[in-house]
Amino acid sequence: MLKSSESPSAEPPSRVGRRPSTSRAELERHALRLFAERGFDEVTVEDIAAAAGIGRRTFFRYYKSKNDAVWGDFAGELRRMREVLDGCPPGMPMMDALREAVVDFNRLDAAQIPWHRLRMRLILEVPALQAHSTLMYAEWRAVVAEFAARRLGEPADALLPQVIAYACLGAAVAAYEQWLRQDGSDLAGFLDEALRALASGFGEPPRRD
Amino acid sequence: MLKSSESPSAEPPSRVGRRPSTSRAELERHALRLFAERGFDEVTVEDIAAAAGIGRRTFFRYYKSKNDAVWGDFAGELRRMREVLDGCPPGMPMMDALREAVVDFNRLDAAQIPWHRLRMRLILEVPALQAHSTLMYAEWRAVVAEFAARRLGEPADALLPQVIAYACLGAAVAAYEQWLRQDGSDLAGFLDEALRALASGFGEPPRRD
DNA sequence: ACCATAATGGCACCCGGTGCCGAAAGGAAG
DNA sequence: CTTCCTTTCGGCACCGGGTGCCATTATGGT
Structure with a gap:
């Protein structure tokens, strides 16, 4: 069953039982x-x-x-994002930190882009996966809510941190949808724009700096 | 099969075929x-x-x-919300209009509150329903996005209207979660607070009025 | 050779969901 | 009352995702 030509990932230490057939x-x-x-x-x-x-x-x-x-190593990615947020300077404004973390979280090297597009197209367009994504995103929101709560001095389950987490998620998803609509468009740019809108608010006047 | 004591909803006009067994x-x-x-x-x-x-x-x-x-007549409620937004004065600031529409959309008379609590507790806490809710909310978001797009003079599928729709949804869901955490708490108050936070933005300074 | 360990995969089963189709229930016309 | 048309009902067989169970297989250690 295990073809000799494709050892799953080079078994470094000695193991005990039968080896996995694949990865x-x-x-x-x-x-x-x-x-x-x-x-x-x-x-x-x-x-x-x-x-x-x-x-x-x-x-x-x-x-x-x-x-x-379809989700690859989402848990691992999430751990990375938590670390980025943990390690950001305490002086940085909250929304700047969140924005940079989200943009960083979604940085891809060119080789992976086609795979990632496919992955995201599935997640955002297939109803079954769209529904399932909510459960995946729950942990992502928790990471954001905990960070926001720390900055605001509120419990993570309070209203404002939760609103921020939901809103950031929504902004990111909306940015992804734009990205999918045109091949070769700039994901980081959309994410940046969406999160800046969140930071400045939707109320009038829109505060042109 | 149709017990005579429970006519589903009083058949007003004459119908043609067999009557539904229930409703x-x-x-x-x-x-x-x-x-x-x-x-x-x-x-x-x-x-x-x-x-x-x-x-x-x-x-x-x-x-x-x-x-x-579990969703009752969600389509009907949605129609109502669209009408409220359509019929709101053009001079009213966008986020004020959205806030009032959302609060109105979720107004309940006292008798229905226990049922609605149960319904929402299921939707927000049971994983299968939590996932499914995303598909239901899609239409809700579309209503909001169309309204925002009209106000902004952008297409409904542009980034900003979509971000606003996702963010409003997130704010509403977060408000609901707070409401569920304490019996007898004020849903409208939470919704109002969450949507005001969205209007003023999460950036610093938080503008204390 | 023998043993402990870990992965495999077949099997039976549950449940949500669907296509198909005949049967039941009702109104209208003869 | 009988016939016809319309609509709903519900059984049946089937599909596919997901799970518990358990014997089998591969591997390293003794």
Whole structure:
């Protein structure tokens, strides 16, 4: 089952039991490819498992659900964003810090852009994934809310930190939607613009600096 | 199957074929009651159908999914909100109009409060419903985005109207979460506060008036 | 060779959701 | 009352995501 030509990620230390047949990343590649070819709803978990040469049951040991197979290492990315926020100078205005963290969180090297576009197109356009995203974003919001709460001296579950977290998420999603509408457009620019709008508020007058 | 003692809603004109065995409202009451008693995930569609005295298959003629059974006449409420926004004076500042519309949209008479609390507790706390809500809220956002776009003279799918729509939704949801945390608290007050925060922006200085 | 450990994957099962189709219930016309 | 038309009902078979169970397989350590 494990083709010798594709050791999942070079086994460094000695291990104890049977080695995994594949890896999350490998599985995700197969999944994304199939979704791109046929559409999310037209691909079954069995299809993905077969493409990866594993059993259907085993797929669910790598990903809790079909939906999850699209999200890559979101938990890891999230950890990075938390660290960026933790390590930002205490003097920096809250919204500047959040804006920079979000822009940084979504920085990609050119090679990954096509994959990331595909991933995000699925998440934002396929209803099942759109719905599921809410559950994924919950942790993202928690990170933002905790940061905002610290800055405001309020508990993280108070109204204002929660509003800020929801609003930042919304701004980021809206920016992503713009980015998807035109190939080669500037994601960081949209994110920056959306979050600046949040910082200055939607009330009149719009304060032209 | 149709108990004579519960005519679904008084058949006014003459109809042609067989009359419905029940109504969406009736079905929703059964569903909410069961969800409250046993929890959303522990109630099957078959349970709800049985409680209402209809077949499982028939349930899906009244509601497209188990999730939908919780949302009452959301489409109708949405229509009302659109009308409120359409009929608001053109001179009123955009965020004032949105704030009043949202507060009005969520006004309840005392009798419905317990049901609405239950409904919203389910929507905001049960993962399956939390995820599904995103799809429901999409139309709500569209209403807000169209209004904002009209006021800003931009297309509804431009960045700023979309950010405003996402942010308003987030503010409303955050307000609801606060409301659920304490029995008898003031929903309208939370909504008002959250949307005012959006209007004035999160940037420093927070402008104390 | 033997054992502990960890991954695999088949199997049976649950549940939400759908297509199909005949049956039931009602009104209108003869 | 019988016939026809219309609409709802609901059983049945099926699909696909997801889970619990458990024997099997691969691997390192003794």
